[in-house]
Structure formats: structure tokens, C-alpha cells
Amino acid sequence: MTTLRLKTWPAVPLEAEAITPDRFVGKTSAEIEALPVHHGNQEAALGDFFAVSGDGTPDIAIEGDLARVKLIGAGMTQGQITVHGDAGMHLGAAMSGGRIGVHGNAGDWAGAEMRGGQIYIRGNAGHGLGGAYRGSPQGMNRGLIVVAGSAGNEVGSAMRRGVIVVGGNTGDFTGAFMIAGSILVFGNLGERAGAGMKRGSIITYQTPKLLPTFRYACTYRPVFLRLLLRELRSLGQEIAEEWFERRYRRYCGDLTAFGKGEILAWEGP
Amino acid sequence: MQIDHVVCAFCGCVCDDLTVTLEDGRVTGVKQACALGRAWLLGHSAEADQPPALIDGQPASLEEAVEVAAQILSQARYPLIYGLSSTYCEAQRQAVALADLLGATIDCCTSVCHGPSGIAMQVVGEPTCTLGEVKNRADLLIYWGSNPAESHPLHFARYAVTPKGLFIPRGRKDRTVVLVDVRPTASARAADIFLQIKPGRDFECLWALRALIRGLDLEESAVADTGLTLAQLQDLAGRMKSCRFGVLFVGQGLTQSRGKQMNTAAAFMLVRDLYAHTKFAVIPMRGHGNVTGIDNVLSWQTGYPFGVNFSRGYPRFNPGEFTAVDVLGRGEADAALIVASDPVATLPRVAARRLAQIPTVALDTHGSETTKVARVVITTAPAGISAEGTIYRMDNVPLRLRKFLPSPYPSDEEVLGRIVERVTQLRARN
Numbered sequence: 001m002t003t004l005r006l007k008t009w010p011a012v013p014l015e016a017e018a019i020t021p022d023r024f025v026g027k028t029s030a031e032i033e034a035l036p037v038h039h040g041n042q043e044a045a046l047g048d049f050f051a052v053s054g055d056g057t058p059d060i061a062i063e064g065d066l067a068r069v070k071l072i073g074a075g076m077t078q079g080q081i082t083v084h085g086d087a088g089m090h091l092g093a094a095m096s097g098g099r100i101g102v103h104g105n106a107g108d109w110a111g112a113e114m115r116g117g118q119i120y121i122r123g124n125a126g127h128g129l130g131g132a133y134r135g136s137p138q139g140m141n142r143g144l145i146v147v148a149g150s151a152g153n154e155v156g157s158a159m160r161r162g163v164i165v166v167g168g169n170t171g172d173f174t175g176a177f178m179i180a181g182s183i184l185v186f187g188n189l190g191e192r193a194g195a196g197m198k199r200g201s202i203i204t205y206q207t208p209k210l211l212p213t214f215r216y217a218c219t220y221r222p223v224f225l226r227l228l229l230r231e232l233r234s235l236g237q238e239i240a241e242e243w244f245e246r247r248y249r250r251y252c253g254d255l256t257a258f259g260k261g262e263i264l265a266w267e268g269p
Numbered sequence: 270m271q272i273d274h275v276v277c278a279f280c281g282c283v284c285d286d287l288t289v290t291l292e293d294g295r296v297t298g299v300k301q302a303c304a305l306g307r308a309w310l311l312g313h314s315a316e317a318d319q320p321p322a323l324i325d326g327q328p329a330s331l332e333e334a335v336e337v338a339a340q341i342l343s344q345a346r347y348p349l350i351y352g353l354s355s356t357y358c359e360a361q362r363q364a365v366a367l368a369d370l371l372g373a374t375i376d377c378c379t380s381v382c383h384g385p386s387g388i389a390m391q392v393v394g395e396p397t398c399t400l401g402e403v404k405n406r407a408d409l410l411i412y413w414g415s416n417p418a419e420s421h422p423l424h425f426a427r428y429a430v431t432p433k434g435l436f437i438p439r440g441r442k443d444r445t446v447v448l449v450d451v452r453p454t455a456s457a458r459a460a461d462i463f464l465q466i467k468p469g470r471d472f473e474c475l476w477a478l479r480a481l482i483r484g485l486d487l488e489e490s491a492v493a494d495t496g497l498t499l500a501q502l503q504d505l506a507g508r509m510k511s512c513r514f515g516v517l518f519v520g521q522g523l524t525q526s527r528g529k530q531m532n533t534a535a536a537f538m539l540v541r542d543l544y545a546h547t548k549f550a551v552i553p554m555r556g557h558g559n560v561t562g563i564d565n566v567l568s569w570q571t572g573y574p575f576g577v578n579f580s581r582g583y584p585r586f587n588p589g590e591f592t593a594v595d596v597l598g599r600g601e602a603d604a605a606l607i608v609a610s611d612p613v614a615t616l617p618r619v620a621a622r623r624l625a626q627i628p629t630v631a632l633d634t635h636g637s638e639t640t641k642v643a644r645v646v647i648t649t650a651p652a653g654i655s656a657e658g659t660i661y662r663m664d665n666v667p668l669r670l671r672k673f674l675p676s677p678y679p680s681d682e683e684v685l686g687r688i689v690e691r692v693t694q695l696r697a698r699n
């Protein structure tokens with residue numbers, strides 16, 4: 001285990017994509033402290049901000065208020081990062097493997113354009129969770145994101161594959177322009193969910209407010225959902241028994257796009 | 270003395286046929302302008318009525334102010350350059366050079382007015398045209414969330430509604446004008462059809478129109494919360510499909526209401542869909558004089574229209590991360606340079622408060638809320654009156670601003686150039 005403890009709070013945003021298991025593995029703590037970070041417009045060393053202890057194994061624990069520290073675990077391919085505190089923007093963006101756990105809130109674009117791996121956020125997440133950057137054709141493409149709290153706007157925008165689970169509420173445009181994948185929202189699903197979606201599933205447990213371009217198809221018990229819920233339960237997610245038993249209303253859309261997407265709304269107890 | 274063909278740099282219309290009368294080095298008469306343009310031009314004089322600069326509220330010389338400004342900016346680790354909407358392109362170019370040199374974030378008023386249009390453009394593309402085409406060809410004009418009668422007073426008469434054009438021989442009689450807004454505004458009088466939608470429901474309306482234009486049947490209940498009836502939407506969709514040349518003008522009512530860039534993306538997509546039926550174009554109703562210019566300058570220099578960050582030495586773009594409201598609101602910027610704009614009066618309170626907390630340098634032609642809180646204030650000559658350069662009209666057509674009145678103050682371009690020079694020297698020394 002390699003432990004990083006924040007000792008100097010960055011006065012301006014700190015871009016620290018160096019904090020990944022890939023960069024730490026096989027290094028001594030002195031070598032890790034020498035890794036480059038960007039403090040605003042100046043280059044600095046990781047050791048200027050963090051006290052590093054440990055052995056350079058691909059298992060990293062970070063302590064402190066990291067709300068200003070961007071890009072933690074961005075692009076990582078392996079190992080594990082645990083953040084004890086809040087994490088800044090772009091947490092795990094474009095990661096392709098490994099696992100990130102946050103015992104706090106995460107900033108905007110957590111898991112944006114990720115290609116694999118898992119992100120668990122105990123608190124809330126910001127906007128663009130698992131989404132696409134502006135002008136980018138695709139968001140998340142494989143992987144799993146679980147947020148216990150709520151998330152902001154454009155959750156999973158243009159996502160291509162993978163699963164996003166939000167325990168609380170989501171903001172507007174959840175799954176907008178989604179290409180495929182699954183988004184489960186256990187709290188309130190925000191307005192305009194699935195706008196422009198081609199394929200993919202958005203699952204809600206409240207009565208959704210739908211765009212005019214979604215149409216009721218049928219009420220049934222989706223088999224894939226039972227398997228997905230069981231899988232999530234095995235990963236430690238709380239899943240109510242009645243979510244397995246009851247039926248779901250299927251609305252297909254977005255009819256201005258491909259129309260092969262769906263919003264599945266649980267029928268209720 | 271009378272000066273013809275003066276270009277007005279006040280709003281995005283950039284009227285270029287004004288006549289100005291000068292008496293004793295003072296503008297005493299303005300012809301062909303609207304009330305806004307006249308008020309902007311009248312009373313400007315060649316005399317010095319303010320100190321050339323202020324440092325901590327005390328009068329100072331230009332040299333001293335440039336020195337302090339350069340020191341502040343080169344010591345900052347996350348400086349912000351913001352504004353630039355009411356100055357000309359040559360000055361804007363200096364500001365971009367300075368941002369590059371400092372590793373700063375540079376953003377313009379676009380991010381709080383038509384930034385969403387820029388974002389939509391990157392996603393959908395921008396099917397647009399010039400105002401000349403509107404005048405000569407457009408037989409259907411739709412204004413969405415825009416009130417040109419008050420914001421762009423000569424827009425209707427010069428470019429869009431009343432003029433006779435090549436293929437619009439009878440002028441107003443050959444055009445249909447539709448206004449979509451959340452309340453009847455002064456522009457409603459100029460419209461044949463006024464459609465009042467519910468506040469914050471622009472996206473749903475546009476989305477329903479897209480569905481209708483694609484031939485989908487909608488239920489009355491599906492459009493219930495838009496504020497319009499299905500029949501109204503069907504009528505509008507029908508007009509859009511059957512016109513010869515339609516233009517959708519999108520205003521801040523659309524770009525700044527709930528949904529923002531998604532609303533504009535929806536508008537652009539709607540226009541794109543209409544290409545299956547007829548010729549259609551979309552034009553964002555850009556407000557301030559040369560806000561279109563800074564988008565163009567930033568785009569050709571960095572590839573991005575606003576919200577550009579140079580802290581890693583190369584340009585990066587991410588609205589929400591590198592836009593002024595966010596950089597200030599989160600308390601990240603540690604120094605600011607404001608050019609030809611008054612963010613303290615216009616940005617949200619937290620962002621404005623941050624400008625008062627950090628060392629701020631302001632360049633402006635006159636005092637403003639921002640110059641009141643700035644550590645360094647430099648008075649500059651007004652663009653289009655006492656400084657000449659390039660300005661972009663809201664349809665991206667460049668025009669030349671003229672200088673017809675001498676000024677005791679330097680231009681924005683000159684002051685920014687001197688700051689660039691001084692910062693370069695300071696950098697070389699370190």
C-alpha cells in the first residue's frame with residue numbers, strides 16, 4: 001500500500017494525473033514524490049503537496065481534501081485507489097482498468113470517457129458523470145460507476161457501453177445522446193432523460209417525466225434487468241426484493257434518433 | 270464636420286452607414302443610428318476627462334500602471350483574462366497572445382450568452398448564412414427567445430423583416446415572421462405569429478417540432494407542458510417545411526434557459542432536419558458589438574471559441590472548467606485582467622465577489638462596477654470612435670471600424686501590447 005497524505009492545500013487547481021497505480025508501481029517513495037504535477041501554470045512535484053509513504057505497490061490510499069486535485073486515476077489501467085475525502089474533477093477519466101473508491105464527493109466528469117474498470121463514490125458526483133467531453137462523439141465505453149448519492153446533469157451522455165448506477169437523484173439530460181449501455185437511477189430521474197438516445201437502457205423507480213419523443217411499448221419483466229440487479233447486489237449494492245418481482249413499463253425512444261433505446265419505469269409495489 | 274459611413278460597434282448588428290457630426294472635437298449629431306447607437310456615440314470627446322490610469326484608486330501614469338499590471342499577471346499561477354466583447358480583433362489578438370504567454374485562462378462574454386451555441390456547433394455543426402442572404406432570400410423568419418426590437422433595434426429594418434430583397438420583391442409582404450418567447454415582448458408587434466411557450470420548456474418545444482418534421486404523430490398530451498397546443502406546433506412545423514428559405518434566430522432566451530447548450534443543439538438539429546425539405550439556416554443573435562470577433566480570433570488561434578486554458582502550455586477547452594463564471598465562482602483564479610467588459614455588474618455574485626478579492630486589472634473606456642474594485646485601471650480609447658480595427662458582425666462578416674475622433678488615451682491594442690512586452694521581459698529575466 002502506498003499512502004499519500006495532503007500536506008499543502010493547493011492554492012489553485014492541481015492537475016495530478018501522475019496519481020495512478022501505473023505510475024507508482026515499482027517506485028520508492030522518494031521517486032513517487034518526484035513525479036510531476038501541474039499547479040496552475042507551474043510545474044511542481046507530487047512531494048510538494050503530498051507526504052508519500054509506502055512501497056510502490058499498485059494500491060494507493062489518499063487522505064485529505066482533494067476537491068482541487070484534478071485527474072486522480074485518469075487513464076489508469078490497473079490497481080486500486082482509495083480517496084478518503086472529496087476528489088476533484090476528471091476522477092478516473094479515460095481509465096481502462098482497476099478500481100477507484102471515494103469516501104466523499106467527486107467533482108465533474110468523474111469517469112468521463114472511461115474504457116473499463118470500476119468507480120465507487122460514496123457521496124455525490126458532479127455533472128458529466130461517465131459522459132463525453134464537449135465535441136467528443138462517445139462517453140463511457142465499458143466499466144462500472146456506482147454513486148451512492150446524487151449526480152448532476154448529463155450523466156452518461158453519449159455513453160457507448162457500461163453501467164452507471166446512481167443511488168440518489170440525477171440532474172437533467174441523464175443518458176442524453178446515449179449510444180448504448182445501462183443507467184440505473186434509484187432516486188428521481190432528472191428531466192429530459194434519454195434525449196437523442198439511439199440504444200441503451202435507462203431504468204427508473206419513479207414515474208418518469210418523458211420527452212414527447214418517447215412512446216409506451218409494453219409492460220413486462222425484462223430478463224436482463226434481473227441478471228443485472230443480481231450482479232449489482234453481489235457487488236454490495238442494496239437492491240429491493242420487489243424490484244425483481246414487479247413489472248416495468250417500457251418506453252422506447254428517442255424517436256428523433258434511432259428509436260431503439262428504452263426507458264424502463266418500475267411499475268411500483 | 271460630417272463623417273459618413275461610420276460603423277456602429279455597439280450591438281451585433283454592426284450598422285455601417287451612420288453619419289456623425291463633429292463640433293469642437295465632440296460628437297454632436299448622429300444620423301441613421303438607433304437610440305442605443307446614438308446614445309453610445311453622442312457626447313464622446315477628444316478631451317481627457319479621466320486620469321490615464323489608477324493604481325489602488327490613486328491616479329497614475331500609463332507606464333506605472335502597465336508595470337504593476339505586468340507584475341500582477343506574471344506572478345499569478347491561475348490568471349484569468351476575461352471580457353473582450355467590446356473591443357476590436359487586433360486587441361483581442363494581443364489578449365490571446367498574453368494568455369498564451371502567461372499560461373492563463375482566457376474567456377469572453379460568449380460563455381455567459383452564446384457559449385451554448387458554440388458547444389452545439391461542435392456537436393451538430395452550424396447550418397448558417399449571412400444577413401445578406403436573409404435580406405435577399407428569407408421568406409420565413411423565426412425568432413426564438415430573442416427581442417431584437419429592444420436589443421438589436423435596426424435588425425428588422427436593415428436585414429430581416431422589412432427590406433426588399435432580390436427574391437423578396439415586396440419586402441415585408443413576402444415574409445412571414447414568427448416570434449417564440451415566454452412573454453409578449455416589444456418584438457411581438459413586428460411578428461405575424463406570436464407563440465408563448467412556458468418558461469424553461471424550449472427544449473420540449475424544439476424536440477416536438479423535430480418529431481413533427483420527421484413525420485411522427487404526437488399526442489396532445491405529449492406536448493401539454495410546452496405551453497403550446499399540438500395544432501400550433503403542427504402549423505409551425507408545416508410552415509417550416511414549406512417555406513422557400515427559412516431562418517431561425519436564436520437568442521439568449523434559448524441559450525440561457527434550462528437546458529442551455531442542449532437547447533441550442535436542439536435548435537441546430539431542427540435546422541439540420543429541415544434540410545430534407547427546404548433551405549433553412551440558424552443565426553445566433555449575438556449581443557455586444559464584437560463578441561463574434563473574439564470567438565473568431567480565439568478559434569483561429571487556439572481552435573476553440575471561448576473558455577480556453579493555457580496552463581499546460583497548449584490550449585485546452587472545457588466549458589464548466591475553464592469558463593470565467595466557474596473559475597471565479599470556485600475561487601480558483603488568483604489574478605484577473607478584464608478588457609472592455611463589466612463582469613462585476615453582469616456575472617453571478619460569487620464570481621463578481623472573487624474579482625474584488627484578487628488583484629484585478631481593468632481596461633475600459635470609462636468607469637464601471639469592475640473598475641471600482643480593480644487594483645489597476647487603465648483608460649483606453651473607445652473602439653470605432655478613437656481606435657480603428659476589425660469587428661465581426663453577428664453573422665461572422667468582418668467590417669472595418671474607423672477612427673474619426675482623436676483620443677488622449679491609448680487603444681486597447683496598444684496597452685495590451687505593452688503588457689505583453691513587459692511580461693516577456695519579466696519572463697526572460699527569471
Ligand code: SF4
Nearest residue numbers: 277280283284303306
Ligand atoms: S442596431 Fe446596433 S449596430 Fe445598429 S445603430 Fe443600433 S446599436 Fe448600433
